[in-house]
Amino acid sequence: xxxxxxxxxxxxxxxxxxxxxxxxxxxxxxxxxxxxxxxxxxxxxxxxxxxxxxxxxxxxxxxxxxxxxxxxxxxxxxxxxxxxxxxxxxxxxxxxxxxxxxxxxxxxxxxxxxxxxxxxxxxxxxxxxxxxxxxxxxxxxxxxxxxxxxxxxxxxxxxxxxxxxxxxxxxxxxxxxxxxxxxxxxxxxxxxxxxxxxxxxxxxxxxxxxxxxxxxxxxxxxxxxxxxxxxxxxxxxxxxxxxxxxxxxxxxxxxxxxxxxxxxxxxxxxxxxxxxxxxxxxxxxxxxxxxxxxxxxxxxxxxxxxxxxxxxxxxxxxxxxxxxxxxxxxxxxxxxxxxxxxxxxxxxx
Amino acid sequence: xxxxxxxxxxxxxxxxxxxxxxxxxxxxxxxxxxxxxxxxxxxxxxxxxxxxxxxxxxxxxxxxxxxxxxxxxxxxxxxxxxxxxxxxxxxxxxxxxxxxxxxxxxxxxxxxxxxxxxxxxxxxxxxxxxxxxxxxxxxxxxxxxxxxxxxxxxxxxxxxxxxxxxxxxxxxxxxxxxxxxxxxxxxxxxxxxxxxxxxxxxxxxxxxxxxxxxxxxxxxxxxxxxxxxxxxxxxxxxxxxxxxxxxxxxxxxxxxxxxxxxxxxxxxxxxxxxxxxxxxxxxxxxxxxxxxxxxxxxxxxxxxxxxxxxxxxxxxxxxxxxxxxxxxxxxxxxxxxxxxxxxxxxxxxxxxxxxxxxxxxxxxxxxxxxxxxxxxxxxxxxxxxxxxxxxxxxxxxxxxxxxxxxxxxxxxxxxxxxxxxxxxxxxxxxxxxxxxxxxxxxxxxxxxxxxxxxxxxxxxxxxxxxxxxxxxxxxxxxxxxxxxxxxxxxxxxxxxxxxxxxxxxxxxxxxxxxxxxxxxxxxxxxxxxxxxxxxxxxxxxxxxxxxxxxxxxxxxxxxxxxxxxxxxxxxxxxxxxxxxxxxxxxxxxxxxxxxxxxxxxxxxxxxxxxxx
Numbered sequence: 001x002x003x004x005x006x007x008x009x010x011x012x013x014x015x016x017x018x019x020x021x022x023x024x025x026x027x028x029x030x031x032x033x034x035x036x037x038x039x040x041x042x043x044x045x046x047x048x049x050x051x052x053x054x055x056x057x058x059x060x061x062x063x064x065x066x067x068x069x070x071x072x073x074x075x076x077x078x079x080x081x082x083x084x085x086x087x088x089x090x091x092x093x094x095x096x097x098x099x100x101x102x103x104x105x106x107x108x109x110x111x112x113x114x115x116x117x118x119x120x121x122x123x124x125x126x127x128x129x130x131x132x133x134x135x136x137x138x139x140x141x142x143x144x145x146x147x148x149x150x151x152x153x154x155x156x157x158x159x160x161x162x163x164x165x166x167x168x169x170x171x172x173x174x175x176x177x178x179x180x181x182x183x184x185x186x187x188x189x190x191x192x193x194x195x196x197x198x199x200x201x202x203x204x205x206x207x208x209x210x211x212x213x214x215x216x217x218x219x220x221x222x223x224x225x226x227x228x229x230x231x232x233x234x235x236x237x238x239x240x241x242x243x244x245x246x247x248x249x250x251x252x253x254x255x256x257x258x259x260x261x262x263x264x265x266x267x268x269x270x271x272x273x274x275x276x277x278x279x280x281x282x283x284x285x286x287x288x289x290x291x292x293x294x295x296x297x298x299x300x301x302x303x304x305x306x307x308x309x310x311x312x313x314x315x316x317x318x319x320x321x322x323x324x325x326x327x328x329x330x331x332x333x334x335x336x337x338x339x340x341x342x343x344x345x346x347x348x349x
Numbered sequence: 350x351x352x353x354x355x356x357x358x359x360x361x362x363x364x365x366x367x368x369x370x371x372x373x374x375x376x377x378x379x380x381x382x383x384x385x386x387x388x389x390x391x392x393x394x395x396x397x398x399x400x401x402x403x404x405x406x407x408x409x410x411x412x413x414x415x416x417x418x419x420x421x422x423x424x425x426x427x428x429x430x431x432x433x434x435x436x437x438x439x440x441x442x443x444x445x446x447x448x449x450x451x452x453x454x455x456x457x458x459x460x461x462x463x464x465x466x467x468x469x470x471x472x473x474x475x476x477x478x479x480x481x482x483x484x485x486x487x488x489x490x491x492x493x494x495x496x497x498x499x500x501x502x503x504x505x506x507x508x509x510x511x512x513x514x515x516x517x518x519x520x521x522x523x524x525x526x527x528x529x530x531x532x533x534x535x536x537x538x539x540x541x542x543x544x545x546x547x548x549x550x551x552x553x554x555x556x557x558x559x560x561x562x563x564x565x566x567x568x569x570x571x572x573x574x575x576x577x578x579x580x581x582x583x584x585x586x587x588x589x590x591x592x593x594x595x596x597x598x599x600x601x602x603x604x605x606x607x608x609x610x611x612x613x614x615x616x617x618x619x620x621x622x623x624x625x626x627x628x629x630x631x632x633x634x635x636x637x638x639x640x641x642x643x644x645x646x647x648x649x650x651x652x653x654x655x656x657x658x659x660x661x662x663x664x665x666x667x668x669x670x671x672x673x674x675x676x677x678x679x680x681x682x683x684x685x686x687x688x689x690x691x692x693x694x695x696x697x698x699x700x701x702x703x704x705x706x707x708x709x710x711x712x713x714x715x716x717x718x719x720x721x722x723x724x725x726x727x728x729x730x731x732x733x734x735x736x737x738x739x740x741x742x743x744x745x746x747x748x749x750x751x752x753x754x755x756x757x758x759x760x761x762x763x764x765x766x767x768x769x770x771x772x773x774x775x776x777x778x779x780x781x782x783x784x785x786x787x788x789x790x791x792x793x794x795x796x797x798x799x800x801x802x803x804x805x806x807x808x809x810x811x812x813x814x815x816x817x818x819x820x821x822x823x824x825x826x827x828x829x830x831x832x833x834x835x836x837x838x839x840x841x842x843x844x845x846x847x848x849x850x851x852x853x854x855x856x857x858x859x860x861x862x863x864x865x866x867x868x869x870x871x872x873x874x875x876x877x878x879x880x881x882x883x884x885x886x887x888x889x890x891x892x893x894x895x896x897x898x899x900x901x902x903x904x905x906x907x908x909x910x911x912x913x914x915x916x917x918x919x920x921x922x923x924x925x926x927x928x929x930x931x932x933x934x935x936x937x938x939x940x941x942x943x944x945x946x947x948x949x950x951x952x953x954x955x956x957x958x959x960x961x
Contacts, residue, residue, distance in 0.1 A: 294636055
């Protein structure tokens with residue numbers, strides 16, 4: 001089977017997954033107890049007003065016809081307008097507003113996890129049962145064990161009070177660049193980064209640093225669990241590889257330490273980490289409703305949650321559809337990565 | 350169709366109050382905050398006014414009054430807005446004929462420079478102030494006709510019944526009872542700034558209704574969502590980027606889910622705003638809001654109950670409106686805040702679906718519930734215990750008459766947990782250890798209310814009542830209420846206008862039938878499940894039959910209000926818990942008048958000054 005046949009098969013197999021996922025979304029929202037009209041009117045419920053809204057939203061049509069419309073619109077990418085959260089605004093526009101923050105947050109939390117967790121894990125694995133291994137492992141376990149909801153609140157509270165505790169010597173808000181502890185970062189500098197950078201390199205860099213600093217605490221919290229995970233799994237993977245026969249053989253052949261680690265150990269130890277890392281990609285999409293809430297970064301997670309509890313069908317449908325597409329996409333990507341990293345995995349069978 | 354109008358008017362009452370409820374239950378009034386940043390260096394504190402550099406959003410030039418919104422903003426269209434957050438901003442951008450000055454519960458003229466009322470109270474003639482919109486056009490009577498036509502006929506309007514049924518402006522209906530576009534009884538008078546409004550029957554709170562932002566003026570023809578207009582701009586453009594009103598502030602920007610701001614309108618016909626900008630950051634989470642405020646990112650804000658310590662309040666004076674003014678602190682960052690606590694016209698209550706919860710059980714609830722205990726232990730004193738459904742300040746005869754009535758006639762021991770009496774009433778009805786009554790308690794997702802529910806559950810367990818606690822989001826809670834699926838439920842009500850009928854229409858038995866379309870409340874009060882059904886029904890009919898703003902009609906209504914209250918005591922359709930106290934806090938960087946009983950969202954901000 002060629003690469004392309006394999007790819008095609010994977011894509012075809014994902015179609016039922018997408019249909020199933022969106023159908024479930026529709027069913028949960030429309031058959032459940034959620035009533036978007038109640039959400040719009042609140043307790044100021046007036047039957048006439050409600051009837052009018054129902055007609056406008058097409059909620060008076062038979063359910064099967066609503067379902068067909070819903071699916072048709074999604075699969076032809078005619079993403080509808082929000083009903084409740086921002087009436088009249090298209091789901092696409094809303095995603096455009098909310099997604100960048102979540103992606104920025106997700107990006108940094110994955111980066112923190114990757115660049116702290118994996119090196120630490122590998123270091124611990126290469127130096128097993130030494131004090132530094134114990135320190136790293138213990139740290140990893142503690143880090144892993146701290147729940148997000150606790151860590152987030154502690155961090156926000158601590159950063160807010162640093163000024164008081166240090167008697168004004170150090171405040172998070174004024175450190176390097178002035179930022180708030182909570183609220184979303186300004187990401188305007190990404191709109192046309194090259195031109196803006198060329199026009200005003202200093203200002204652009206400052207905006208970049210500011211946005212990074214603003215997102216850092218939230219990213220640290222969100223990345224903390226995966227950081228611990230990657231550290232632990234990285235350590236185990238290295239230990240397993242280091243003790244395998246082919247490493248011993250390579251060593252016996254006189255392969256140098258550096259080449260041994262990078263060529264034989266590192267690559268093989270990455271295999272179990274791949275699904276962990278791609279799994280984290282979900283952070284980029286859903287973010288974490290909780291972390292976003294505590295840091296007042298109203299991003300996609302927040303939007304998703306609000307759309308869900310208010311029965312905002314077009315919005316939730318669109319978000320689910322896109323999430324499912326991206327998840328299916330990352331799964332396909334993951335399979336490709338396997339074939340690149342692990343020579344034993346091919347397209348056959 | 351006078352009857353329909355009356356019924357709908359009650360409906361309206363219910364409806365409006367509800368909104369308040371929603372906001373209240375959601376746990377907040379729009380707080381406020383400011384975006385000053387404080388730099389501490391060497392013990393010396395310097396405060397700098399900043400624009401929104403630290404935040405997302407457009408930068409604002411000049412001084413900025415920073416506040417917090419605890420709920421997300423949905424639209425800038427006055428006829429489409431149903432939530433408090435949108436309402437707070439719309440209040441600054443749009444002006445109506447009337448307004449509540451600093452949210453005190455007495456209306457005064459706004460865009461109306463003067464008005465006269467006909468002897469039969471059905472024709473109101475308004476002379477408009479010499480005002481302009483933010484686009485420079487003059488405010489004329491035909492703008493109101495256009496704006497109100499939108500309210501009645503636009504597909505974007507969510508408040509058509511306000512003008513058609515609640516106020517009852519004359520209009521025609523087609524065979525199916527729908528409004529015929531263009532048939533409103535509103536016309537231009539002798540000059541182009543004279544507005545004549547014809548009602549189909551008198552209504553005692555007409556002027557108060559005209560203070561509602563749904564009735565705000567907007568330039569004629571700006572939108573094309575009613576017949577005869579093409580619209581100068583797209584609807585979404587108006588509703589999210591460019592709303593044009595005649596209010597003291599122009600719209601500056603709104604970034605979805607993040608922040609919004611308004612800027613001073615220099616040609617305002619009234620007091621031109623003293624601050625250049627007002628900015629609201631949207632933060633829904635209590636903890637985040639608290640941190641934002643403590644970091645002095647906001648000037649003016651509310652405090653979540655969890656972070657609120659009643660011991661830190663020092664009340665210096667209480668004014669004629671019952672507003673407690675003083676200081677609060679020191680707070681976490683060492684500052685002492687300015688404080689105002691105002692009893693708002695609100696009621697939070699337990700409603701019973703009387704079809705499912707028999708009278709002895711309801712009475713047992715009434716015996717056991719100690720409103721005073723709940724307010725002090727659960728709500729940290731942020732309210733006053735209530736036995737009456739009408740807030741005492743608007744009760745006929747005022748707070749004193751309310752207290753006298755409670756002292757002489759309240760049947761269930763006010764502010765006392767009487768488990769013994771509860772047990773007796775249950776045992777008389779045949780319940781006992783082996784025959785407990787199971788009741789489901791449904792409430793909004795709130796920890797505070799859950800705490801209260803647990804206390805009640807434990808107390809009721811000794812009175813042979815087994816109470817299950819369930820939480821639901823609003824859209825679900827109300828839907829289930831309307832379908833008659835609730836048993837005991839908690840909701841609240843906040844005044845749209847300061848009169849008891851605004852509250853007591855929830856207790857008009859025929860309108861509580863959940864098998865009908867659109868019940869006002871969900872208690873299913875019938876003659877089978879309540880002995881005082883007839884008393885309440887008759888009394889409410891008296892209110893409906895005497896709608897005029899005259900002393901005579903007022904007196905008949907007042908008597909009827911008392912009858913409805915005592916009928917409710919007898920049958921325990923709704924068990925009042927407390928009237929909420931709204932509290933706001935602000936740093937010395939702001940000078941702002943305390944808000945009144947209509948709540949902070951009704952306060953216009955053109956008199957606010959900053960000192961930094």
